[in-house]
Amino acid sequence: MLRVVRSGFYVLGPETERFEAEFGAFCGAGAGAVGVASGTDALEIALRAVGVSAGAEVITVPNAGGYTTGAVLAIGATPVLVDVDARSLLIDPERCAAAVTSRTAAIVVTHLYGSPASVRSLREWLPPGLPVVEDAAQAHGAVADGQRVGVLGDAAAFSFYPTKNLGAIGDGGAVVSRDRAILDRARMLRQYGWSERYVASVGGGRNSRLDEIQAAVLRVKLPHLTTWNDARRAIARRFLDAVSDRVEFVTRADASNVVHLCVARHPERDALRDRLSALGVGTAVHFPVPDHAQTAFAGRVRVPEPTPCADRACAEVLSLPCFPELTEAELESAISTVREAW
Numbered sequence: 001m002l003r004v005v006r007s008g009f010y011v012l013g014p015e016t017e018r019f020e021a022e023f024g025a026f027c028g029a030g031a032g033a034v035g036v037a038s039g040t041d042a043l044e045i046a047l048r049a050v051g052v053s054a055g056a057e058v059i060t061v062p063n064a065g066g067y068t069t070g071a072v073l074a075i076g077a078t079p080v081l082v083d084v085d086a087r088s089l090l091i092d093p094e095r096c097a098a099a100v101t102s103r104t105a106a107i108v109v110t111h112l113y114g115s116p117a118s119v120r121s122l123r124e125w126l127p128p129g130l131p132v133v134e135d136a137a138q139a140h141g142a143v144a145d146g147q148r149v150g151v152l153g154d155a156a157a158f159s160f161y162p163t164k165n166l167g168a169i170g171d172g173g174a175v176v177s178r179d180r181a182i183l184d185r186a187r188m189l190r191q192y193g194w195s196e197r198y199v200a201s202v203g204g205g206r207n208s209r210l211d212e213i214q215a216a217v218l219r220v221k222l223p224h225l226t227t228w229n230d231a232r233r234a235i236a237r238r239f240l241d242a243v244s245d246r247v248e249f250v251t252r253a254d255a256s257n258v259v260h261l262c263v264a265r266h267p268e269r270d271a272l273r274d275r276l277s278a279l280g281v282g283t284a285v286h287f288p289v290p291d292h293a294q295t296a297f298a299g300r301v302r303v304p305e306p307t308p309c310a311d312r313a314c315a316e317v318l319s320l321p322c323f324p325e326l327t328e329a330e331l332e333s334a335i336s337t338v339r340e341a342w
């Protein structure tokens, strides 16, 4: 951070350039990455970069926090919400394929809670050539189809919000792709649509840049990411071993999953949450309201079929404390409290 302050170079300088190369390489994307201001911006810029424009439709799921829905609406396109698989809570490929129309311009696959979705299996259901964008905001380092997320689809969006598996000390995000043309478009879109300074060449551009201090911090943290992901997985395993007899878990702590969140589910979620809170254990709900029930999105999304699995998940999921800094004593106490409350 001092190096950046002393350099006098604060936006789109050498730290950002190096981080983009290092994070791209981490994901297996030789073409690199494009640093942007947030994960939500990364989604919007990735969607524009793969060719989504106003009037098109983008298929996604309703239980992933509304970030994709917001990004699609910002482009002037229509989010089309389809149900998820009842167990994994990831997009259901069959329902996704059934929702494709002549207006469909892309699919957004969310690797929810750190659990990677197979884009290869999804593509088997889709018309060839339909772009797939990964929402990898919760899944830095997760593996599907034998590769890290970020290179499974045509482009991917990452968030570096401080609590993410790889977090900055403020907001940040990145677009990752193996396709240089997509990355070139993303690079123009993050900076006013410029192809060179003061020459605006593509529409839909804006100011969405990763700053040098965030990039410098991310460069220090990136080499620790796999160790921290292991720590998250180990915490989830402890919860699974200790309380699986009492409560159903959405999270599976296998090696491909980076356990951004350790998520259980229960039909009386809210009462359990209150009990845990009274006993001193903080939990969270990711996410309580399906997108089609959000006031801000009313009348602006298309839901071709009911989404009972996603709706039920929003009423039942509960995220337990799970982050690398959790101490052994805190974990022990959380586990025994969860056993007591359930």
Ligand SMILES: Cc1ncc(COP(=O)(O)O)c(C=O)c1O
Pocket: 038, 039, 040, 041, 064, 065, 067, 068, 110, 135, 137, 138, 159, 160, 161, 171, 172, 173
């Ligand atoms: C699944 C998912 N997608 C997108 C985002 C958006 O990222 P940001 O907060 O950096 O805009 C988040 C987190 O905030 C997220 O959890």
